Amino acid sequence: MKKSTQAVRAGSRHDINMGGLNTPLLPSSAIEYMDDSEVRYPRYFNTLNHDVVADKMSALEHAEAGLVTSSGMAAISAILFGLLGSGDHVVFTEGLYGGTHALIVNELQRFGISHSFATTDVRELEAACRPETRMIYVESPSNPLMTVVDLPALAAFARHREIITVIDNTFASPILQNPLLHGFDLVMHSGTKYLGGHSDLICGTVNGSAALVASARNHAVAYGGCLNAQDCYLLERSLKTLELRVQRQSDNAGLVAALLDADERVKKVHYPGLEDHPGHAIAARQMHGFGGMLSFELADDIDPIGYIRRLELVNCAISLGGVETTICQPVATSHQKVSEEERQRLGITDGLLRLSVGIEDSEDISADLLQALG
Ligand SMILES: Cc1ncc(COP(=O)(O)O)c(C=O)c1O
Structure with missing residues (x-):
């Protein structure tokens, strides 16, 4: 199946009682177990509404198995604390999402896990590995400077050294980038962003081999970061339009990036779709579009806060990946x-x-961004 078909169809279960096309919402926390081979409980991540989303994401990410969690950070914690132990070393790319950075620098050491940071250059990532390195964790494109890692090259190196490769694929979404097809072992998303897509949901996902996902899940069960059935249902509904939304956001971002780049009141635009972006050639090889995220620096004489206040359509808000x-x-x-x-x-x-480009008409978005330049 193609992406747009997978987004609509994969994983969904019809309502066998009434014939409804949508997966029934089953919020029960007490579930009969005598006739099921598996004991089901929401905190075990294995109710119907969890399974459906995990299966849809597995189809979209070309994965054997998946896990849906209560936030992106819960997904990252499940991976790091589920797969690493005392004495292990991890190499991270620099400039990760600030919450991930805080988890690394404040928490990992307390569990005896050491770490190093390296740039997104594969040679530097390789050089940062030690004999005890068990994982390499990257974001690509990264937040907020949109740097790009050469995924197949890094995966080939890591596989040779039996190092687990993990990527935060939030910015690309499974529509534009499938890291497992480039040899990565695990892919996670802050589902709060593009997967949810309507700025009303906090969730996360992990996808990869059955064995690695099972390890992450076994520990996540103990940490308790499960998603409730209602939010699983909302996430399933949102995922059905993921392909439509992300294509539009990516197309709009390409137009906006080019306009800002051509304006002398903007000092620099960071967008992998621009030919002068350092990661452009790599992104063109491994992505199916350059995504809906970009960042830019205003000319020195424009106050960024004043600029934001002059915007009329574009909202100043935390988070990203929504329709607006x-x-x-x-x-x-x-x-x-x-x-x-x-x-x-x-x-x-x-x-x-940092701009998260929505699905509005690109001319309206651009007009607002330009008028606020003054
Ligand atoms: C790239 C990236 N990864 C992970 C996260 C954490 O996700 P959540 O806020 O859903 O826990 C974020 C949140 O902004 C993010 O931007």
Whole structure:
């Protein structure tokens, strides 16, 4: 099946009692077990509404198995704490989402897990590996500078060294990038973003081999980060339009990025679809479109806060991937917890603005972004 068909059809279960086309919403926390080979309980991530979403995501990500969690951070925790143990070392790409960065620097060491950061350059990631390295974890495209990792090259190296490769695929969505097809072992999403897509849902997903997903799940059961049935249902409904939404968002972002890039009041646009972006050639090889996210820096004489306040259509809001276009200042939101020194080093300046392009008409979005330049 093609993506748009998978998004609608994969995983869904008809209502066998009434013939309804939608999967029934089954919020029971007490489930009879005598006639089932598996004991089912919402915190075990294995009710009907969990299974349906996990199966749809497995189809979209070309995975053997999946897990749906209560947030993107719960998915990341399930992976890190489910697969790593004391004495293990992990290599992370720099400039990760601020919440992930905080989890790494504040929590991993308490469990005896050491880590290193490297740039998204594959040679640097390889050089950061040690004999005890058990995992390489990347974001591509990354938040907020949209740097890109060469996924097949990194996966080939890691496989040779028996290192587990994990990617946060939130920015691309399974419509535009399937890391497992490039040799990665596990893919996670903050489903709060494109998968949910309507800015009304917090959730996360993990997909990969049955063995790795089972390990992550076994620990996640103990940590308790399950998603409730209602939100699984909402997520399933949202996923049915994922392909339509993401294609439109990606097309709109390409148009907006080109317009901003051509305007002298904008100093720099970070978008992998632009030919001068350092990751453009790699992104063109491994993605099916460049995505709905971009970031840009205004000319020095334009105050970023004043710019945001002048916007009339685009909302200034945290989070991303919704149907509406939103903008935020990473230093005040996603990267607030990253030290100023680290932000300077990474190029996450006060003037950097991150745009999540929605599904509105691209001319309306562009007109608003340009009028606010003054
Ligand atoms: C790239 C990325 N990964 C993970 C997360 C964490 O997801 P959640 O907020 O659903 O826990 C976010 C949240 O902004 C994100 O942008």
